[in-house]
Amino acid sequence: MFDSLSDKLQVTLGDLRKRGRLDEEAISRAMREIRLALLEADVNFGVVKDFVGRVRGRAVGADVLRSLTPGQQVVKIVHEELTALMGSGDSKLAFAPRPPTVILLAGLQGSGKTTTAGKLALLLRKEGKAPGLVAADLQRPAAIDQLEQLGRQIQIPVYAQRESRDAVLAVREGLERARADGCDVVVVDTAGRLQIDEALMQELADVRDVARPTNVLLVLDAMTGQEAVAVAEAFQERVAFDGIVLTKLDGDARGGAALSVKAVTGKPIKLVSVGEKLDQLEYFHPDRMASRILGMGDVLSLIEKAEAAASEEEQEELERRMRTGEFTFDDFLTSYRMLRKMGPLKGVLSMVPGLGQQLQGLEVNERELARVEAIVLSMTPKERRLPHVIDGSRRLRIAKGSGTSVQQVNQLLGARKQMAKMMKEMGKGKLPALPGVAGKR
């Protein structure tokens, strides 16, 4: 796996600290790394070119802040530029002065429109609206069934037309019925279509004319490659969408397509789908997405969650210990329980800067972690504090006590060692100084 951009820049620019200024040659090297990282993240190559040009302009001659390494300085500029680029525009949905507000979802096949429709309806209800769903996907076999099943699951009415193959008609009737039932927001799920399919694009434009939506949202798969630009431009031209819903962000895609689409259409990303469960649709945070594209971890989200889960002192103490590399099994247990309170661990750990990639090898799953807890709980207080005393016979005892094998105990011992080492390195500033997690200066 490639390292994160921030790590790479640290290496590329590491020796510059003494000089205190970013010179031309160093910047060229840095820009090359940035270019590659963005391309690996599937940002459109044209967008990358412009972007790198802008960053270069800002970096040339910039004084390196005393508190930052040159690498960090460049990362900071890149992060700011990315955030600015993705952040402009309103991420809120618009609501019609006279209900119902109509939200039309459009996109390629398989981008996740139907699931998004269900999730969006649920999100809107949580905000106090009375949503309804209209099925206008008359192409894919069983698409209506899928929407109806979703509707039943979240108890939101679905208006579908089974007899006709006419999407325009289905939408007109669906909207009328939804209005009559008192829905104040109606989400319209359309068929997936290729942007080059003239007939279906025309149908979409017709649906739009009938539905007169307050919001048209382009549903875009976060894993989309370079083609995202062509897709967005075509949908923009035909139905002039107002914003983007980025789906499947719970995978490990960097989501560079989001940046491309924002850059070429100027339309904001409004919502992101971060999991399969129906409540896993969130409003978009540009700074978090910037971090993700850069491979810097979703620091802010993590801090928010951590703050909600742990007391400040607890956290500071833990951080101090992590930085100095004295990361005992007691700490392991504390941090583990703290993380547990934050939600599914997979999500939480991927947000830690620098860990995202490294953790991929040692995939976390909840069952595994219950086992880890059992192993730690089978250690004596002394063993937890001073892991090096754990010899062969202690390992056997711990394995028996926790219902695991010696091999599993060994694995955990190895993992702790590695983690302590990693934490120590993070403490030394091998990663950008970010508040709260990676060490304060």
Next chain:
Amino acid sequence: MARSWSELLGREGGPPESDDERRGLFSRLRDSLSKSRRALTGELAAAAFDPGDEGSWERLEEALIAADVGVRSTAELVRRLEARGPSIDLNQALSEEVEVLLGDPGILHVQASPSVLLVVGVNGTGKTTTIGKLAHRLSQHGLSVLLAAADTFRAAAEEQLEIWAERANADFVGSRRGSDPAAVAFDAIEAASARARDVVIVDTAGRLHTQTGLMEELAKIRRVIAARLDGAPHETLLVLDATTGQNGLQQARRFGEAVDVSAVALTKLDGSAKGGVAIPVAYELGLTVKLIGVGEGLDDLRPFDPGDFARALVQG
């Protein structure tokens, strides 16, 4: 001439594929790949390519990146072209090198009876649609097919597959939503053995390769299949969306680790996406594409032909 179904399936018979149909595919693929003059060489102005000029190489790199070929495979292609010396015909040379990187797809392993095909992939890549089309082709070639709905997660997935089973004239083994997908696969093989069907195609729920629990579930499905029938699954097919960028490589890697993927089906090539991610998937992971999806119709699944694909990609 592009590969025929008889070549892919390693058996004679089936409806004759006229030269026209086979050539037709090439031109269709070319059409879709070169939509809006976006074939590589169009962007490159290959005629003006000058191996001595730094800018020429840079434009070549950009064109490859723009086709989702990825940084590493792009570098490899450039290295190979540079090694060819100063006077090269870029079109020809690049097509050849792309073909080499794509590797030899071999045949689709459906010779045993019953053969089991396990179909996997992330959400929304077109697994169910691909299965429907493949079942149709296999039926045409005289193989009796049974479709197993082991996607017990997504709403209405079973209904979707059942509709395809009817269209393709295949048997269908359903499931209740939320039931154990491995059990569905098991039952399907039982049924196929009892009814002497030739090919079982197991549809699974789309899942992101980062979802450990779901990947374990998939590995279990594979284990159950392997335990029920010697040599099965005979083919584990990863369905990859051609619109996918570099994450496709990661998908192939993770699914490969979980269920030992044996081949790739590249779908949605009828869009303007070039599907260049097939190159790093083949070159870096050794996973070759065997099937491509070029449209929504029943006949729009085709055997993958590396040379054809390379030429369409490069020359338009």
